[in-house]
Amino acid sequence: MSKSLIIVESPNKIKTLKKFLGDDYEIKSSLGHIMNLPKKKLGVDVNNEFMPEYITEQGKDKVIRELKKAMKKVDQVYLAPDPDREGEAISWHLSRILELTEDSLCRITFNSITKNEVLKSLESPRQINMSLVNAQQSRRILDRLVGYKLSPLLWEKIHKGLSAGRVQSVAMLLISAREEEICRFKPEEYWNITAAFKDPSGDREDLLRARLMRKGKSKISITNGDEARSIEEALSKNDFVVSDIDTKTIQRSPQPPFITSTLQQVAAKNLGFSVRKTMMIAQQLYEGIEIASEGPVGLITYMRTDSTRTANEALDEVRSYIDSTFGKEFVPSAPRSFTKKKLVQDAHECIRPTSLRYTPENLAPFLAPDQLKLYTFIFNRFVASQMAPADVTNCTVEVSNGVYIFTLKGTRIDFDGYLRIYNVQDSDEDEGGTIPGFVKGQVLIPQNIDLKQSFTQPPPRFTEGTLVKELEKNGVGRPSTYAVIISTILKREYVRLVKKQFIPTELGLIVNQILKNSFSAIINVEFTANLEKALDDIAEGRSDWHEILKTFYESFEKILSGAIIPKISLATDLKCPSCEKEMVLKFANKNRFFACSGFPGCKTIINISEDATFNQELIDSDYTLVAVQERIGSVEAKRPDKSEKAEVSDKVCDKCGGPMVIREGSNGKFLGCQAFPKCRNTMPMDNQEDQNIPEEDKNCEKCNSPMVVRHSRKGRFLACSAYPKCKHTKSLPLNIGCPKENCEGQIVVRRGRNGKTFYGCSRYPDCDFTSWKRPE
Structure with missing residues (x-):
């Protein structure tokens, strides 16, 4: 019997496919792209019809060898990367590397990793679609x-x-x-006036809270407190009656099933997922999740799609599911179709469950919490998209004293329809409360009139x-x-x-x-x-x-x-504290600092802390960062040391014999030669703390030689005096006992992997105490 090789894009699909394809199929993965443009040059011949120069992806030589080896053992090769332009390009690169003929019927695609979909694709392989490949490249x-x-x-x-x-x-x-x-x-002040109205007949105990909307036929706009208080006084002079009740019944239709963008938006808004996290979880659900005795199961259709189309067999299944789960009244007379947007690539389906027998409740024991959350949204939205619309009654009640008109809106759901399973709205609009049971002409008494000052908000x-x-x-x-x-x-x-x-x-x-x-x-x-x-x-x-x-x-x-682009030194309205000239914002790699525009005459710089932000500033077309001073407040300038002004120490330079002066760097104070830059000798500052090393730290634990205090760019530490024969080092104790209960260790300064300094116990790992702040 003939044997076939199927090459997929991701190795995570292999187990799911093997479950139902059997031993007649060898399944291998390309591990994504096999060829790409070179990283260190353009890789496109602009003089030869923009022909790309493809090279083998770094680290893919072994993958190619394995694919070629597997190809020799089979009669047919099928290329099954993802069903999109990117997948088509990967298939084309694979066909070239494996030397398949151009007319080879080698390409198969499936929108879900299910037995029916995969077997159907194997029955109708096609040539590689070069139009899709050309679009991708x-x-x-x-x-x-x-x-x-x-x-x-x-x-x-x-x-x-x-x-x-x-x-x-x-x-x-x-x-x-x-x-x-x-x-x-620029925010603008406005005021809202609301009032709670009580039914004088006593038939209703609850209060009706309404908002002042109009004065006569004009929409009311209150811009200051005096105006609001004047209106408040006028409201108490007349009786109020229910002047109008407007009731409308509408049908609210469900939203389409998810496409990639709407899934990302809903997951971000309702689950707090990043776009990357949403796509990662969706990929896991698509490629297959281990389900008890069934093994790996592909739970959703392909997750990169802009089409809301649903396959006919899936429509039949969902209508049957709605009927059996919710009742016939929840099944619309015909399957619902959704309007196509421009530029939709309709070869794909929407994002939907591969089978409705995998309900969120059934899958709960097998899915991670975040997987279950996302799958539940996908499942419920797909089912809801084919359910009957909801019947909703909207009611607007107007209460008037002849001059001022208050309005209250309420909503009543008469038939929940699709809302039975999916009630997630795209907008944040408040639909109001339940419909009040008031009648037109009813006299109401205003109570609890509230004045609320607000300001318009930026987008x-x-x-x-x-x-x-x-x-x-x-x-x-x-x-x-x-x-x-x-x-x-x-x-x-x-x-x-x-x-x-x-x-x-x-x-x-x-x-x-x-x-x-x-x-x-x-x-x-x-x-x-x-x-x-x-x-x-x-x-x-x-x-x-x-x-x-x-x-x-x-x-x-x-x-x-x-294009003419000036060398960028971002001008600011910050004045140099040394010479009053304008400061400019500069960048060195990813570090930022302010420098005096009078350089080299003035070398004043202002360091900017890592967490400082000026993000609300505008950068004008002439590259001016405005309003810096008022945002950052007072700053301390770091001026270059000038030898004649620097404090002279009692130390002598051991290289040129000149005096050593006290300077300050990013790691604190140090001694530098006064003859700088002719002599660049430096020394660590003598520190009294260096003389107070605890007795137990004075001898090396490895060779018993004395321990001495040394300095590096990362600060002070204890090192064996027998260096380089013995390279033992220890963090320098601070003469501060560990605050953790029953611990006799000392607090030492440590550095994390990111280079940040923190404080930890000398008895680590027996004691795991750490702190960003120096313990007292």
């Missing part, structure tokens, strides 16, 4: 051209290691624009979820790229996540301003969205990829050649 080449041409400009003007990207820079543009809105926002900063929503709305990026975009801007330290909100760093604001000033024609939302459409046209076979790249590169080259 066009995206890769575009990103490489932009990144490799723009990034060196940032290295030259700011510092090395920075990057600009075709899509990541647009994400930064959106974040920076929002920050600018927030900075320019909120982006979270991961809302950034994905904004990118999707503008047609920027694709389901497979959202997580990468966010990871990149965080890794480059262009933004920080503070309370789950993106705040641009000074570095990010500078990079964004440079790109806005010099490359706005290509680093903008519309241009990037149009390129996405062009890539879709390539994938559909409607456009030639060489022509798309040629058109882009011709305009890109013109922009590059005409």
Whole structure:
């Protein structure tokens, strides 16, 4: 009997596939991409139709050898990387390495790792779709051209290691624009007046709380406290009656099943998951989870999709499930379909459970808590998407004294429909309470009139979820790229996540301003969205990829050649404490500091602590960081030591015989030769603490030689005097006993892996006491 080799992208799928494919199939993994563009050069021949130079991924030689060896033992090879453009490109690279013929029917795809889906794909293998491959490599080449041409400009003007990207820079543009809105926002005062009304008949004990909305036919706007108090006084002069009751019954339809972006948004908002975490867990659910005696089971369909389409067999299953679980009234007359958005790649399905027999309750013993949370959302939203709509009655009650009108809104659910299983709203709007049982013309008595001062709020900063929503709305990026975009801007330290909100760093604001000033024609939302459409046209076979790249590169080259970027020293409104000249913000690698613009005449610098932020500042088009002084308050300048002013010690330089002066560095005070820079000799400061070493620390534990205090750039420590024969060292005790109960150890200074200093017990690991603060 013939044997076949199936090559998948991820090794995590192998166990799930082996469960139902049997011994006739050998399953191997490519471990992701097998070939890629070189890392240290452009790797694209712009003079030869933009042909990419692919090389074998580092560390993949062994994988290739194993695949070629396995190929010799089989009659048929099937390439089964993920069912998207990236997976198609991996399949193409594999076919070239394994020397498969161009017309080989070797490509199989499945939207879920289930027996039916996989066997169905094996029955209808196809050729590799070169339109999808060309779309993928066009995206890769575009990103490489932009990144490799723009990034060196940032290295030259700011510092090395920075990057600009075709899509990541647009994400930064959106974040920076929002920050600018927030900075320019001026809050305006307004007042709300609410009142609790009591039914004088005594039929109702509860109070009806309503909000003042109108004066006559005009919407009321109260801008100060005097006006609010004047209205409060007027409200007590007349009786109030229920002047109008408006009741409407509507049908509320369910949301579509999840696609990648909506799953990321809902998980961020309701579960607090990062986009990366959401995709990691979804990948685990897709590739297979061990379920008791069943073995590994693929629980959801492919998680990188922008399609809400559902397979017919899945529609039949979900309608049957709704009928048996909730009743016939919850099953709509026909399966529900959802409107396609533009640019949707409809070859995929929505994100849904592979089988509804795997309910969240049944899977609870086998899933990790976070896996269960995400699966429950996927399961419930899919089922809800095919349930009957909810019947909802909305009621608006108006209470008037002839001049002022209060309004109350209430909601009543008459038939819960899909809300029975999924009641997660996309918006944060308050729908009001239950419908009050008042009748028109009823007289009400106002009680507890409340005046509340408020101020208008700036637009909120982006979270991961809302950034994905904004990118999707503008047609920027694709389901497979959202997580990468966010990871990149965080890794480059262009933004920080503070309370789950993106705040641009000074570095990010500078990079964004440079790109806005010099490359706005290509680093903008519309241009990037149009390129996405062009890539879709390539994938559909409607456009030639060489022509798309040629058109882009011709305009890109013109922009590059005409770009003039000044050397960046970010001007501020902070004055030098030494000479009153303007300070500028500078960067050295990822460190930030203020330096006097009068350099080299004035060498004053101000170090900026690692956790200091100036994130609400605006960076103007002339690279000015404004309002620094009022944000950072008082600062201490670090002035370079000047020999004539430095305090002279009683020590003599052992190299040139000159006097040693006291200087201060990043690790504290030290002695430096007064003849600096001609003589660069330094010595540690004598420290009284060095003379007070406990008796038990005076002899080396290994060779019994005396222990002496030595200094390094990391501070003082105890070392064996027999060095280099004996290299034993110990942390220097502080003559502070360990505060942990019943511990006789001494507190010593230690350094963690990140280089930060902390305090720990000398009896570690027997005592695990640690503290960031020096114990008393």
